Amino acid sequence: MSVIFLIYNLPNFIIYFNYYxxxxxxxxxxxTKNNSIGIVKNGVLKQYKITEIKSSIYHLGIYYKNRIDNAMRWKMINSDLAYWDLEFNNGDRYYISNLIVDFLHDEPIVENTKYRFRMFQYINKSDSKEALTLKQELERKKEKSQxxxxxxxxxxxSETELNEILANKSKYQKEAVKAVKIIMGNKNVG
Known part of the structure; x- marks a missing residue:
């Protein structure tokens, strides 16, 4: 029984250790009244204005992507663990876990906060994948479905009808033209 408990909670232990x-x-x-953030790290206090933030990315569990696409993902035991990648104009960068600041259910403190969704949200400093704002993600999903x-x-x-659409792009939605290009690409390959 204790082995099952250990295996079931192993991702949490790894993430907790990583955050610690x-x-x-x-x-x-x-x-928020003075628009400032004070961070004490190893006894050194640094004060910043919220306007000095260059990049703000919330790294959330994949469960929270349900807010965008309503895919009915199940909540996992580590879904509520997340971290905030915060970079300032002077180059200072912090990875703040939601164990220190609970930001999961609040409006973002920084206006242009972007989001990354993962199954296992350990702090990855070398992650270069592009993060998206919720608005960008919703637009991308809508465009894809259209x-x-x-x-x-x-x-x-027919191929003639498809070529006619391509020749008159300005009369069609961009998604329609993109669809024609996909179909034509598939016909040329197959």
């Missing part, structure tokens, strides 16, 4: 290692001796105070609809609609059209 990164946030040991770190305190943060966010003052393109897929046009692919279904246009796949029975």
């Amino acid at each position: 290692k990164e946030n040991k001796n770190t305190k943060i105070k966010i003052d 393109t897929e609809k046009f692919v279904e609609k246009f796949k029975t059209k």
Whole structure:
């Protein structure tokens, strides 16, 4: 029984240790009235204005992506663990776990906060993958679904009809033109 408990909780132990290692001796105070953030790391206090933030990325569990696409993902035991990648204009960078600042269910403190969704949200400092704002992700999903609809609609059209759409791009939605290009690419390959 204890082996099952250990295996089931192993991801949490790894993430907790990762967060502890990164946030040991770190305190943060966010003052929204004065638009300032104070961070104490290893006894050194640094004060920043919220306007000095260059990049703000929330790294959340994949479960929180349900807010965007309603894919009905199940909540996992480590879903509520997350961290905030915060970079300032002067080059200072902090990885703040939500064990220090609970930001999961609040509005973002920084206006242009972007999001990354992962199954296992350990702090990865070398991660160069592009993060998205929620608005960008919703638009991308909408565009993709519209393109897929046009692919279904246009796949029975002849090559002449498809070329006519390409020749008159300005009269069609960009998703329709993208669908035609996909269909033409598939016809040329196959």
